[in-house]
Amino acid sequence: MSDFSSLGLSDWLIQQCKQMGISKPTQVQENCMPPILEGRDCMGCAKTGSGKTAAFVLPVLQKLSEDPYGIFCLVLTPTRELAYQIAEQFRVLGKPMGLRDCIILKGIAMNRPFFWESKSEVRTVEELDQRYILTPEKVKDAYLVHLIQKFQDEHDDWSIMIFTNTCKNCQILTMMMQKFNFPTISLHSMMKQKQRFANLAKFKSSVFKILIATDVASRGLDIPTVQVVINHNTPGLPKIYIHRVGRTARAGRHGVSITLVTQYDIHLVHSIEGQIQAKLKEYPVEEKEVLKILTQVNVARRECEIKLESTDFDEKKEINKRKQMILEGKDPDVEAKRKAELEKIRSEKRKFKERIQETIQKKQHGIPMDSLFKGKIHKNY
Numbered sequence: 001m002s003d004f005s006s007l008g009l010s011d012w013l014i015q016q017c018k019q020m021g022i023s024k025p026t027q028v029q030e031n032c033m034p035p036i037l038e039g040r041d042c043m044g045c046a047k048t049g050s051g052k053t054a055a056f057v058l059p060v061l062q063k064l065s066e067d068p069y070g071i072f073c074l075v076l077t078p079t080r081e082l083a084y085q086i087a088e089q090f091r092v093l094g095k096p097m098g099l100r101d102c103i104i105l106k107g108i109a110m111n112r113p114f115f116w117e118s119k120s121e122v123r124t125v126e127e128l129d130q131r132y133i134l135t136p137e138k139v140k141d142a143y144l145v146h147l148i149q150k151f152q153d154e155h156d157d158w159s160i161m162i163f164t165n166t167c168k169n170c171q172i173l174t175m176m177m178q179k180f181n182f183p184t185i186s187l188h189s190m191m192k193q194k195q196r197f198a199n200l201a202k203f204k205s206s207v208f209k210i211l212i213a214t215d216v217a218s219r220g221l222d223i224p225t226v227q228v229v230i231n232h233n234t235p236g237l238p239k240i241y242i243h244r245v246g247r248t249a250r251a252g253r254h255g256v257s258i259t260l261v262t263q264y265d266i267h268l269v270h271s272i273e274g275q276i277q278a279k280l281k282e283y284p285v286e287e288k289e290v291l292k293i294l295t296q297v298n299v300a301r302r303e304c305e306i307k308l309e310s311t312d313f314d315e316k317k318e319i320n321k322r323k324q325m326i327l328e329g330k331d332p333d334v335e336a337k338r339k340a341e342l343e344k345i346r347s348e349k350r351k352f353k354e355r356i357q358e359t360i361q362k363k364q365h366g367i368p369m370d371s372l373f374k375g376k377i378h379k380n381y
């Protein structure tokens with residue numbers, strides 16, 4: 001394996017890397033840095049937590065330091081949190097050269113790059129220590145409480161990320177876990193951006209040990225302290241699973257992932273197993289312990305649901321949808337009108353089909369057809 005010097009980095013940058021605990025290039029860095037430094041377009045594809053950010057940040061800083069000029073680099077990210085995280089890496093690594101950065105939210109771009117793909121894009125079982133599935137017999141929530149209790153009892157220094165499918169579920173689970181006095185905080189797209197950053201910072205600094213999030217947090221976030229990832233719902237796509245569980249076991253550390261699975265999700269587990277080329281083990285739980293807290297957890301959920309219903313959570317969802325449309329360049333009112341018209345056409349078609357069925361049945365029973373409708377059938381079919 002080469003070192004950073006042979007890849008073309010200057011001493012000051014190598015020193016800066018060392019201060020961040022980066023002493024040897026990872027595979028993606030080794031393979032992507034030379035073409036980037038040559039000025040070629042490059043696209044790197046490697047497993048989660050393998051240092052893809054530094055793979056492009058380092059050559060960018062190297063080039064910029066050789067010829068510092070104007071606006072040099074534009075980085076596009078899928079989430080706002082990631083934009084801040086990458087800016088921070090630029091800031092820390094580029095400190096000696098007085099690098100200045102600016103974060104702009106929202107944007108779309110296309111690329112035609114040089115492509116380098118790691119042979120082992122998918123994490124192997126050895127790297128992510130244990131990957132489990134848990135198949136609850138009763139409700140999914142009591143098992144979650146049980147798991148957290150277990151981790152809290154068994155580990156002094158612990159940090160868990162829980163992924164769930166909707167903002168509402170995320171909010172309810174957070175409220176529930178707080179009811180059980182777990183230091184929990186949430187991250188989802190229906191929160192104000194300021195709150196999202198604040199919550200992430202509180203989780204990163206270990207003030208809160210549990211982060212319950214939607215997939216807004218499944219990509220790219222680098223929080224080295226995360227030891228456990230729990231999938232409260234089975235991810236619908238293997239890619240989502242890989243991104244989610246990739247929030248633990250970062251840069252060669254240890255990590256465990258547990259996915260709650262119902263009988264309806266077995267096919268999803270099979271496709272995940274196919275993609276990661278590993279079998280997910282059944283996580284052993286003491287059912288008796290779970291049953292003990294079952295009623296308490298069910299009551300807590302209902303209470304939280306009622307509490308959430310009394311807030312403007314659904315209203316906020318509508319507002320967020322409208323905001324999103326505006327950002328996508330669509331007019332929410334025109335869209336609403338278009339949807340209503342589409343629904344009207346669908347409903348008319350539905351009614352028409354029903355009338356055809358009715359008419360056919362009438363015919364079968366020898367009842368005369370409505371002559372007007374008969375004409376319509378000929379016209380339309």
Ligand SMILES: Nc1ncnc2c1ncn2[C@@H]1O[C@H](COP(=O)(O)OP(=O)(O)OP(=O)(O)O)[C@@H](O)[C@H]1O
Pocket residue numbers: 020021022023024025026029046047048049050051052053054219220221222224246247250251
């Ligand atoms: N050469 C290296 N040696 C050790 N640690 C490194 C090295 N390069 C980067 N890291 C560290 O590894 C961690 C993960 O890096 P990074 O966030 O870039 O991963 P990634 O490949 O982009 O992951 P993801 O696919 O989840 O976005 C970071 O904490 C980073 O500081």
